[in-house]
Amino acid sequence: MQENHRKILADAISEVMETMFFLCPEPCDPGGGLEESRSPSEVIVHIQTADERPCQIVLHLPVALLDRMAVNVLEGLKESFSRKDLEDVACEFVNMVAGAFLNRLDAPHRKALSLPGILAGVSEDREGWVSYSCEVEGGRLQARLSCESFQEGAAR
Amino acid sequence: MQVLIVDDSATMRTILRKVVSLSGYDVKGCLEAANGEEALEVLAASWVDVILLDIHMPVMDGLTLLRHLRDDEMYRKIPVVLVTTEANQDAIGEAVRLGIKAHVKKPFQPESIRQVLQRILGGEYARESSKDFGGCDF
Numbered sequence: 612m613q614e615n616h617r618k619i620l621a622d623a624i625s626e627v628m629e630t631m632f633f634l635c636p637e638p639c640d641p642g643g644g645l646e647e648s649r650s651p652s653e654v655i656v657h658i659q660t661a662d663e664r665p666c667q668i669v670l671h672l673p674v675a676l677l678d679r680m681a682v683n684v685l686e687g688l689k690e691s692f693s694r695k696d697l698e699d700v701a702c703e704f705v706n707m708v709a710g711a712f713l714n715r716l717d718a719p720h721r722k723a724l725s726l727p728g729i730l731a732g733v734s735e736d737r738e739g740w741v742s743y744s745c746e747v748e749g750g751r752l753q754a755r756l757s758c759e760s761f762q763e764g765a766a767r
Numbered sequence: 768m769q770v771l772i773v774d775d776s777a778t779m780r781t782i783l784r785k786v787v788s789l790s791g792y793d794v795k796g797c798l799e800a801a802n803g804e805e806a807l808e809v810l811a812a813s814w815v816d817v818i819l820l821d822i823h824m825p826v827m828d829g830l831t832l833l834r835h836l837r838d839d840e841m842y843r844k845i846p847v848v849l850v851t852t853e854a855n856q857d858a859i860g861e862a863v864r865l866g867i868k869a870h871v872k873k874p875f876q877p878e879s880i881r882q883v884l885q886r887i888l889g890g891e892y893a894r895e896s897s898k899d900f901g902g903c904d905f
Contacts, residue, residue, distance in 0.1 A: 626874060627874045630874040630875070630876065631782065631873075631874045631875075681778070684778065684781065684782050684785075685781050696777070699776055699778050700778045703778045703779050706823070706852050706873075707852050707873045709852065710851070710852025710853065710854055710872065710873055711852070711874060713854035713855075714854045714872065716854075718856055721854035721855050721856060722854075723853065723855040723857075723858055724823060724853065724855075726775075726824075
């Protein structure tokens with residue numbers, strides 16, 4: 612089931628990255644793991660479904676990658692992008708990834724989403740989380756997913 | 768044509784503004800609001816021909832705004848296009864009951880927005896030489 616969820620998450624990330632930001636992610640080895648605390652060179656963004664046992668997605672996005680994404684969709688409007696601009700891009704990205712992920716599941720598992728948010732750090736228990744990493748122009752995107760509420764036969 | 772884009776993400780508002788401006792319609796203005804409450808303030812001051820609306824927003828979400836619009840004689844005929852990541856069928860069903868004209872899932876191809884506008888607005892406001900999106904360039 613974890614492998615299935617990893618595949619769905621990877622497909623969702625690729626769809627959003629290619630359709631909205633014109634970037635093609637390449638899957639890669641997660642390597643040394645995720646940093647526990649927020650680094651100024653990355654934005655950690657989080658979203659979850661709004662139910663008792665939420666499905667959660669956490670993305671670590673390098674600032675250089677977010678800058679590339681911002682340029683691809685906002686070019687011509689600004690010469691440079693503030694941290695706030697990049698966090699907004701990150702929030703909309705995780706929102707779309709979560710939507711694309713849920714839309715690949717059977718209808719009963721398509722729960723309503725909460726609003727995305729920026730995390731100051733990651734300290735929760737990672738047991739049972741699915742990890743996925745990919746290289747994109749601008750850096751390595753690292754993703755984690757927890758969907759304990761539907762471990763059984765959810766994917767289409 | 769005057770368009771109101773209601774989305775809490777400035778990034779998404781910018782993307783939609785670009786898509787609408789390249790949609791082949793004569794866009795006089797793209798008004799923006801970050802939530803339903805701001806949208807009602809915009810509507811009180813300006814007429815709009817179509818609303819592109821997200822569901823998940825702080826302060827006032829898209830479904831609450833839709834209820835306000837349907838309860839108001841002045842606003843109930845403004846066509847609303849839902850542009851959202853929402854995957855939950857109950858929420859989409861509620862939006863349909865509240866009278867949305869179309870639903871576009873994010874992420875979307877720019878062409879899908881153009882097609883929806885064409886279906887809703889027909890030839891009204893269409894420029895003589897509309898841009899063919901072809902691929903996915905904005």
